Amino acid sequence: EVQVVESGGGVVKPGESLRLSCAASGFIFSSYSMSWIRQAPGKGLEWVSSISGDGNYIFYAGSVKGRFTISRDNAENSLSLQMITLRAEDTAVYYCARSISGADFDFWGLGTLVTVSS
Amino acid sequence: DIQMTQSPSSLSASVGDRVTITCRASQGIRNDLAWYQQKPGKAPERLIYAASSLQSGVPSRFSGSGSGTEFTLTVSSLQPEDFATYYCLQHNSFPRTFGQGTKLEIK
Numbered sequence: 001e002v003q004v005v006e007s008g009g010g011v012v013k014p015g016e017s018l019r020l021s022c023a024a025s026g027f028i029f030s031s032y033s034m035s036w037i038r039q040a041p042g043k044g045l046e047w048v049s050s051i052s053g054d055g056n057y058i059f060y061a062g063s064v065k066g067r068f069t070i071s072r073d074n075a076e077n078s079l080s081l082q083m084i085t086l087r088a089e090d091t092a093v094y095y096c097a098r099s100i101s102g103a104d105f106d107f108w109g110l111g112t113l114v115t116v117s118s
Numbered sequence: 119d120i121q122m123t124q125s126p127s128s129l130s131a132s133v134g135d136r137v138t139i140t141c142r143a144s145q146g147i148r149n150d151l152a153w154y155q156q157k158p159g160k161a162p163e164r165l166i167y168a169a170s171s172l173q174s175g176v177p178s179r180f181s182g183s184g185s186g187t188e189f190t191l192t193v194s195s196l197q198p199e200d201f202a203t204y205y206c207l208q209h210n211s212f213p214r215t216f217g218q219g220t221k222l223e224i225k
Contacts, residue, residue, distance in 0.1 A: 035214075044205065044216060044217075044218050044219045045154075045156075045162065045205055045207075045216040045219075046216070047213055047214035047215065047216065050212070050214070059212040059213070061213050062213070095161055095162075099209070102209065103167070103209060104150075104151075104152035104164065104167055104207055104209045105152070105162075105164070105207070106164055106167070106173075107164075108161040108162055108163070109161060110160075110161050111161055
């Protein structure tokens with residue numbers, strides 16, 4: 001059974017850092033691109049970042065470029081998102097999702113909530 | 119960046135109705151489009167991929183069509199469990215972009 005489980009969310013103050021993790025199982029992790037997508041409370045979906053199966057290709061949304069870093073460990077079947085200099089507008093549920101290279105997101109985790117508030 | 123304009127933003131309909139949601143891309147995206155359903159407090163679930171291919175396990179009352187810049191999601195006969203929010207996604211290029219969402223409510 002395919003599973004992706006996010007963790008690491010919490011409440012932080014503006015300017016602080018947080019690291020999200022996504023544990024994957026039930027599929028050949030290295031064969032899939034992985035992505036982070038977020039949803040602010042009551043708002044729509046916003047793509048954040050993607051990384052290719054081999055980790056060689058990485059993409060970021062303009063709103064997070066320079067502040068967020070995506071990475072993966074194929075030996076551990078895990079995906080991470082290091083977030084620094086967090087802002088109130090980064091408050092959202094962060095979803096981990098997989099995709100075949102170049103394709104859409106076929107499976108999503110349940111998400112982890114990040115709240116940035118003073 | 120490719121903008122995805124989804125309409126309507128909300129829709130009120132009754133069980134048994136046929137409804138159509140539209141997404142327009144600001145430039146051609148071939149058939150690199152997916153549709154998702156999201157229920158409150160839940161993660162999105164894929165309904166349609168490659169513009170018109172039905173995800174395994176999704177009821178056949180859902181269908182997608184279109185190519186290039188205009189796409190539609192149709193539900194042929196609404197069921198109570200279909201009342202949710204729907205999003206389109208273009209995966210033709212980065213940054214990936216979603217439509218604004220369509221909230222389908224019971225009339």
